[in-house]
Amino acid sequence: MFRTIDDLPAEQRLLVRLDLNSPVEDGEVQDNRRFSRHARTVRELAEADHRVVCLAHQGRPGRDTFVSLSQHAEVLSEHVGREVEFVADTHGEEAQAAIEELEPGEILLLENVRMCEDELPEKDPETHATSEFVEALAPRFDAYVNDAYSAAHRKHASLVGFPLVLPAYAGRVMESEYEANTAIATREFTGPVTMVVGGTKATDVIGVMDALDDRVDRFCLGGVAGELFLRAAGHDVGYDLDDGDLYDDQWADNRETIQRVLAEKGDQITLAVDLAYAADDGERAEVPVDEIDEKTEEFLDVGAETVDRYGELIRESDAVFVKGALGVFEDERFADGTVGVLEAIAETDCFSVVGGGDTSRAIELYGLDEDDFSHVSIAGGAYIRALTGEPLPAVELLQSARNRE
Numbered sequence: 001m002f003r004t005i006d007d008l009p010a011e012q013r014l015l016v017r018l019d020l021n022s023p024v025e026d027g028e029v030q031d032n033r034r035f036s037r038h039a040r041t042v043r044e045l046a047e048a049d050h051r052v053v054c055l056a057h058q059g060r061p062g063r064d065t066f067v068s069l070s071q072h073a074e075v076l077s078e079h080v081g082r083e084v085e086f087v088a089d090t091h092g093e094e095a096q097a098a099i100e101e102l103e104p105g106e107i108l109l110l111e112n113v114r115m116c117e118d119e120l121p122e123k124d125p126e127t128h129a130t131s132e133f134v135e136a137l138a139p140r141f142d143a144y145v146n147d148a149y150s151a152a153h154r155k156h157a158s159l160v161g162f163p164l165v166l167p168a169y170a171g172r173v174m175e176s177e178y179e180a181n182t183a184i185a186t187r188e189f190t191g192p193v194t195m196v197v198g199g200t201k202a203t204d205v206i207g208v209m210d211a212l213d214d215r216v217d218r219f220c221l222g223g224v225a226g227e228l229f230l231r232a233a234g235h236d237v238g239y240d241l242d243d244g245d246l247y248d249d250q251w252a253d254n255r256e257t258i259q260r261v262l263a264e265k266g267d268q269i270t271l272a273v274d275l276a277y278a279a280d281d282g283e284r285a286e287v288p289v290d291e292i293d294e295k296t297e298e299f300l301d302v303g304a305e306t307v308d309r310y311g312e313l314i315r316e317s318d319a320v321f322v323k324g325a326l327g328v329f330e331d332e333r334f335a336d337g338t339v340g341v342l343e344a345i346a347e348t349d350c351f352s353v354v355g356g357g358d359t360s361r362a363i364e365l366y367g368l369d370e371d372d373f374s375h376v377s378i379a380g381g382a383y384i385r386a387l388t389g390e391p392l393p394a395v396e397l398l399q400s401a402r403n404r405e
């Protein structure tokens with residue numbers, strides 16, 4: 001394991017890496033769970049009289065979401081309940097002056113770290129540790145805290161460079177995400193383990209099923225990926241209507257794998273028995289999968305019978321993991337599958353983890369209580385990698401930093 005902020009000496013000058021990467025609409029940064037989660041770490045550090053200098057990224061160069069972090073400082077400040085000063089500089093003179101002026105308990109957010117050209121190239125930690133960026137900032141601090149679990153799959157300077165040159169600690173988000181997302185591999189469960197997999201990306205679903213078939217007793221499928229598996233099982237669904245582009249390319253790329261997974265792990269796989277679509281009057285309608293001779297509708301959710309069956313399986317489970325939505329829950333008419341499954345989980349006392357940036361959004365959208373789940377992840381790509389057992393470089397560095405001491 002790694003050291004956490006419980007192990008920090010008193011009154012440190014801390015460089016704290018957060019992941020505040022957020023949706024941006026019409027130039028406006030949207031508040032989301034990443035702010036509230038990281039605010040807990042930042043508040044705890046400030047209340048302990050550390051000097052807290054935060055580093056974070058937003059978007060990628062060339063994209064609309066690549067904006068300054070000035071708005072992030074305001075949103076973060078509201079969640080922390082203390083002023084978060086912002087400086088429009090990553091590591092130059094202005095940033096260094098603001099860092100020097102900081103008093104114990106004060107919080108500063110530096111500019112979008114991806115505006116610094118040393119940050120983004122994926123390089124090994126040793127190279128990043130000797131970059132101008134890391135060499136300019138590191139001497140200003142006593143220690144480095146990484147709380148950016150959801151970016152831990154990236155080998156960027158701010159994630160892998162500092163733990164080589166500063167004592168390194170995990171923040172509260174890093175700690176809780178790591179523990180929950182590796183639970184599927186590390187915890188012993190006494191009863192059945194169920195995994196609900198959906199969403200739009202077949203490769204994610206296949207990767208999870210391939211990596212976890214010895215840990216998971218049954219997979220409940222939905223979403224686009226679920227429809228592709230229905231196609232592999234011989235149903236006349238899982239292809240694009242007209243000019244859609246969700247199914248056919250994924251089918252061409254993954255057909256053999258989906259068929260292999262279905263053949264090898266069929267006993268563990270539960271597929272939808274009914275699907276939902278928008279009828280001519282715009283209302284939700286459902287059809288049993290066995291009655292579909294030809295796909296004439298765009299299926300946007302699993303049906304009520306499927307939700308009942310998945311609910312039964314969840315109630316029998318000792319642990320449930322969720323990756324990907326069962327339908328287009330952003331449209332209220334097609335939220336029944338995703339919300340029905342989340343409600344079933346919330347009502348049980350099984351160990352539960354809900355992940356995937358989009359899927360976890362359904363929790364607040366439909367008024368579910370986050371506390372009814374063991375863990376709601378704020379990670380997307382890192383969550384998938386954790387489930388499939390792929391290493392997260394920034395986490396490994398926190399672990400090796402501890403071993404070096």
Ligand SMILES: Nc1ncnc2c1ncn2[C@@H]1O[C@H](COP(=O)(O)OP(=O)(O)O)[C@@H](O)[C@H]1O
Binds near residue numbers: 200223330357358360
């Ligand atoms: N049948 C479907 N057709 C189109 N989109 C779907 C369908 N089912 C689920 N989705 C979409 O999948 C998205 C979530 O998928 P994905 O990005 O793979 O998962 P996450 O980011 O939550 O891990 C949701 O935004 C939802 O609208």
Ligand SMILES: O=C(OP(=O)(O)O)[C@H](O)COP(=O)(O)O
Binds near residue numbers: 378379380381382
């Ligand atoms: O939002 C993030 O990842 P996610 O979309 O997989 O959750 C992280 O901030 C990483 O961002 P990146 O995928 O631009 O490197």
